[in-house]
Amino acid sequence: MDEKEIQNSDVDKEKKDDEQEYEKICYVCRRPESKAGAMVSMPGGMNLCHDCMQKAFDSVTQGGLDLSKIPGMPYMNLNLNDLGSLNKDLEIPKKQKIKKKSDKEPKKQMERKDIPAPHTVRKKLDEYIIGQDQAKKAISVAVYNHYKRVYLADAAGKEEDAIQIEKSNILMIGPTGSGKTYLVKTLARLLDVPLAIADATSLTEAGYIGDDIESVVSKLLSAADNDVERAERGIIFIDEIDKIAKKKNTSSRDVSGESVQQELLKLLEGSTVEVPVGANQKNAMTPMTTIRTDNILFICGGAFPDLEDIIKERLKEKSSMGFSAELKDKYEKDANILSRVTNEDLRKFGMIPEFLGRLPITVTLESLTxxxxxxxxxxxxxxxxxxxxxxxxxxxxxxxxxxxxxxxxxxxxxxxxxxxxxxxxxxxxxxxxxxxxxxxxxxxxxxxxxxxxxxxxxxxxxxxxx
Missing domain, CATH: 1.10.8.60 (Helicase, Ruva Protein; domain 3)
Incomplete structure (x- = not known):
């Protein structure tokens, strides 16, 4: 066997290994084999699903169109039996590769020892973040309970009598520069889980210019290197969440405010979302995959400017007259007035009750002295x-x-x-x-x-x- 034959055999072996590891993707509709079914392999590495193949033949037979006269399509009028004589060195670039889901390899389940204890998480956070003791304590417990929930879900399997624990998403409130984003970044790095940080100001209602709600999950999938199972246990941090509050005194459609809150409800509670692989926008040329958000921990953070005034107004209403009455100016110089926030204050700010109900844990960060x-x-x-x-x-x-x-x-x-x-x-x-x-x-x-x-x-x- 000469050197050229050895190289050809190596190339053929590499192609076979590639076909076994990755799914075939339709060259026309860009759907993977797991969604479109078995593919018809064409010369040059081009694959077509049966739907696109049928549409191509229908357009030729019914419309009477001779595709061979169109520039760039010299082979479309050939018989399928003649396709083997085409140049086998013709190569078509692959836009995206999706690894096949192996049925032989069992899904790796989370073990009890993999769950970090709250004091361990808190101790690691102390090495990077100064102050914010109450916030670090609350987040450590929330993360601990969340991953215990994931562990119980893996252990329960298909048991009908298994107790289903609802997930507890987190709402972080604190002034700018208090460490909200840095706290989440440090947390994700210490836990070694994928993290996606999205800006709520870029999110709009579906059909309008801007990012769709599903783009948040797409970023998490990219952070997990397109590994769906790893992404389904990650953390999504939505920053500037206060910017999607309900707009007051407006007659135009609120496409980036209350409507975004309503569309986020399904993600926060847990649903199945179809997202593009390797891109933030859906289109016909991008393969899609399905992700469940049940075990994704959502953390929403915002500075909530002017929320202090709403809290002070509520507290002043409770002041009364007399020797034991609280003075109205008692809260004016309170640096940590945000720690007294309630859901009523957030509703007055512009957050809808359904949205707040899916963020049961509220963490406030102090102003840095x-x-x-x-x-x-x-x-x-x-x-x-x-x-x-x-x-x-x-x-x-x-x-x-x-x-x-x-x-x-x-x-x-x-x-x-x-x-x-x-x-x-x-x-x-x-x-x-x-x-x-x-x-x-x-x-x-x-x-x-x-x-x-x-x-x-x-x-x-x-x-x-x-």
């Missing part, structure tokens, strides 16, 4: 100061921040009212000159950032080597 911001700067594993110190270590330079300098940065961040996001913006502006000048002189050993430098009353303290 000056002390917390100082801790955020240097305590977490991925703290901002540690990042800059690591960058300067590559130049063999030690970076030190004085305590007064850290307090100054925290005070400026509070003035910006954007939470922890303001810390990086402030540091970037002051570190720009240092990061530019230090590589010029290889004799610099350390740089100390002082409050005087931040106040623009002096420069950083620079110590030379030796």
């Amino acid at each position: 000056k002390e917390l911001l100082v801790r955020v700067l240097n305590e977490p594993r991925n703290a901002i100061l540690k990042q800059y110190q690591k960058l300067l270590e590559l130049d063999e330079v030690k970076l030190v921040f004085e305590d007064d300098a850290l307090e100054w940065i925290a005070e400026e961040a509070i003035k910006k009212k954007t939470g922890a996001r303001a810390l990086r913006a402030i540091l970037e502006s002051f570190m720009l000159d240092i990061m530019y000048e230090i590589p010029k002189d290889p004799n610099i050993g350390s740089v100390i950032i002082t409050r005087a430098y931040l106040d623009k009353n002096g420069g950083p303290l620079i110590q030379m080597r030796g």
